[in-house]
Structures are given as structure tokens and as C-alpha cells.
Amino acid sequence: MSARAARQPAILAPQSRDEATAWLGQVGEAERARAMLELHMNDVIAGARAAFEEAAAPHAARAAALRQGIEAWAAANRAALTMGLARKSVELATGTIAWRTMPPAVAVKQVAVAIAWVTAHRLEKFLRLRVALDKEALLKDPAAAQQIPGVRIAQEEKIVITAATVALEEKP
Numbered sequence: 047m048s049a050r051a052a053r054q055p056a057i058l059a060p061q062s063r064d065e066a067t068a069w070l071g072q073v074g075e076a077e078r079a080r081a082m083l084e085l086h087m088n089d090v091i092a093g094a095r096a097a098f099e100e101a102a103a104p105h106a107a108r109a110a111a112l113r114q115g116i117e118a119w120a121a122a123n124r125a126a127l128t129m130g131l132a133r134k135s136v137e138l139a140t141g142t143i144a145w146r147t148m149p150p151a152v153a154v155k156q157v158a159v160a161i162a163w164v165t166a167h168r169l170e171k172f173l174r175l176r177v178a179l180d181k182e183a184l185l186k187d188p189a190a191a192q193q194i195p196g197v198r199i200a201q202e203e204k205i206v207i208t209a210a211t212v213a214l215e216e217k218p
Contacts, residue, residue, distance in 0.1 A: 074209025116143065 060066040120127060120136075120143045127136040127143065135144035154160050164172045184191035188199045 070207065070209055073207060074211065077209055078211075 060069050124145070125131065128134065128145070134146070135142055161173065164170070179197070184194075184197060185199065191197050192199055
């Protein structure tokens with residue numbers, strides 16, 4: 047045993063059932079106090095966020111209107127700004143206007159219909175088949191599952207400490 051392991055602090059533990067009961071009550075008090083602080087923190091953060099969002103809203107609206115106007119001007123003057131489309135951007139003293147082609151995107155609204163059509167027309171190159179181990183099936187037959195290389199089924203036991211709480215009833 048190393049000297050380092052010998053220096054670990056001792057763990058305080060209750061010495062009787064009554065003391066364990068009292069400690070568990072203190073766990074509940076501490077958890078409730080922490081939960082109250084967390085609720086208060088979230089209220090403060092929500093209030094601050096709302097105040098900043100309200101203060102920022104006029105600036106966002108102004109920036110959006112200015113951007114819309116710049117986009118209209120840039121579209122109307124694109125050839126002159128990009129030197130006959132030789133460039134994809136133009137630098138102004140206060141910023142850059144650039145034209146970017148976004149990558150193609152696929153949108154599928156009715157997946158089942160599309161899959162059925164692709165299958166019916168034998169276009170399987172557009173389908174992706176995913177093979178995965180069925181963990182639920184492995185758990186149903188652990189003896190056979192553990193024969194599979196790389197599969198291990200483990201179960202552990204933990205002590206769960208739950209302080210008693212009483213919830214308020216909802217009044218309709």
C-alpha cells in the first residue's frame with residue numbers, strides 16, 4: 047500500500063439506525079436547499095435574458111432591415127461589384143458583401159412513400175441499410191449472447207439513498 051493511499055481522509059458514518067435516520071433527513075434538507083437555489087438562479091437568469099432580449103430587439107430589427115436593403119442594392123449592382131462575376135465578394139470600408147453557393151440539401155416530406163417508390167423502381171442505391179446488434183434480444187438470452195466475441199453482459203448493484211418528500215396536491 048502506497049503512502050498516498052494511507053493519507054485518504056476517513057469517511058464519517060452514522061453509528062446507529064437513529065443517527066442514519068437523522069442524517070438522511072439532513073440529506074433531504076440539503077437537497078431541498080440546493081433545489082431552491084437552483085430555482086432562484088433560473089428565475090434570475092430568465093429575468094436577465096428577457097431584459098437583454100427586450101433591449102436587443104430594436105437593434106436586431108434595425109440590422110435586419112439594413113441587411114435587406116444592402117442585399118437588394120448588392121443584387122442590383124452585382125456585375126459592377128464583382129467585376130463581371132469574376133469575384134464572389136466585394137470589400138467595402140466597413141465590411142464585406144459575398145455571394146456564396148450553399149451546398150445542396152435534400153428534403154423528404156413523406157419518407158415511407160419515397161422508400162416505397164425507390165424500392166418499387168429498384169433504386170436501392172438511394173437506400174441506406176443499417177445493421178446493428180439488438181441489445182434487447184441479447185439481454186433476453188444472456189447465455190448465448192456472451193458467446194459472441196466482444197459482447198459482455200454486466201449488472202451491478204448500487205446503494206440508492208432517497209430522502210423522503212411529500213408533494214403538494216394539484217387543486218383543479
